[in-house]
Amino acid sequence: MFEPRLALASLSGEADAEWAKQGAEWAGAAFLGGVSLDEPTRAAARGIVADRDRSEFLPADPVAFVDRQLSALSGVDVRPGINVRSTTAAPVREVAAVAAEHDAIVEINAHCRQAELCAAGAGETLLRNPDRLVPLVEAAASAGADVSVKVRTEHAGVDLVDVAGRVEAAGADALHVDAMDSESVVADLAAATDCFLIANNGVRDEASVREYLDFGADAVSVGRPSDDPAVLERVADAVAASRRQKGQSAD
Template identity: 70%
Template sequence: MFEPRLALASLSGRSDAEWARGAEAFAGAAFLGGIALDESTREAARAMVDRDREEFLPDDPVAFVDRQLAALGDADLRPGINVRTTSLGPLREVARVCADRNAILEINAHCRQDEMCDAGAGEALLRDPERLREQVEAAAAPDARDRGPAVSVKVRAELPGVDLPDIAEVVADAGGDAIHVDAMDSEAVIADVADVAASADLFVVANNEVRDAASVREYLAYGADAVSVGRPSDDPAVLRRVRSAVDEWFAENRGEMEA
């Protein structure tokens, strides 16, 4: 899906093309966004801004996504766009843009802000797997004739009543290509998700407190295919450490992975 196996995780209101450019020497992918696509999620984002959270609120979200991806057309990393929506029409529009730009479309089933969850987006999708399935299907095949972009779903662990391996099966069955797991304080959940992903050809990105060689090795040993860096994604010292650890781990384990 991308090389090297280090991604930058989206940070709402901060993760734009300029942010991605600042780390292209280290990362193989960068997830811009998140972007609220429809009126329900945009209303939620406006309410979040009113209480001092950062959000992207362009007049035309789809055009904004296209401009941002165009700005990374010659970047030495694969771009992705993290989006939140409750309706499928805007999701299909963005999926077409991502397909044209060879970008990953990431459905946000991760945001835990009350406004976004009340609208039915973010982690609310983890409690409603059939709606998540609909979004993945719409993103993966926005047009009847053509395959859409690579599709990732960003999820979080430690949500009561939600089984992430079951969610991984939903994502894979619906045509998704990757699951991006914020492990919270339950790092071993990556192993459970990876077990499902291995048989479903699903790429696993592990996230949360990825800062150094120890955190990288823990997640990759659990079976993750890649790791992502969140808040310190603009810190070259952290990115350099993580990239070095990723490269070393895959160099050491290449023979085992190819066997």
């Protein structure tokens, strides 16, 4: 899906094309966003901006914004992705068609735990309601884009392995897993799915990289320190070293 096997994880209101360019020296992929696509998620994002000290992407036209951002990465040696939030399938399909034109990955956000977005029926609430998550994945896949689903562990009442199987059947190519403090769940998902597995949370050094890759992750991602060249260089070196030891290509 991308090489090297290090991704930059989306950061609300911060992860744009310029951010991706800054990390492209070390990363194989960069997930821009998240971008709220439909009115329920956009209203939630506006509430987050108004009520709390958080930034959000709130362009007048989210689809045109995605097109501009992906176009800005043309010629940059990093595979772009776009993390999107939606409660409805139509705008996901529209963005996925744009992403396909740019060879970008569409990432369905079933991860965000902000109260406003959860109240709107987006983010991690989709893990409890996979019947609402599956149509979003199907919509993105139907447009010809590669599809990732970002999920989190430690969500009460959620069988993440079951969710993974359902989104894979719906057309997901990748799972981007925020492992929280349950890193071994990555091994459960690796055993249960053929999806490309990207492990996230606490990826900072050789030990964290090795742990996730030994659990069966295909790649790792860096979130908050994704603007820190020292962290990215350290993680990139650890990924390359681990793959060399396993006899895999690090190119």
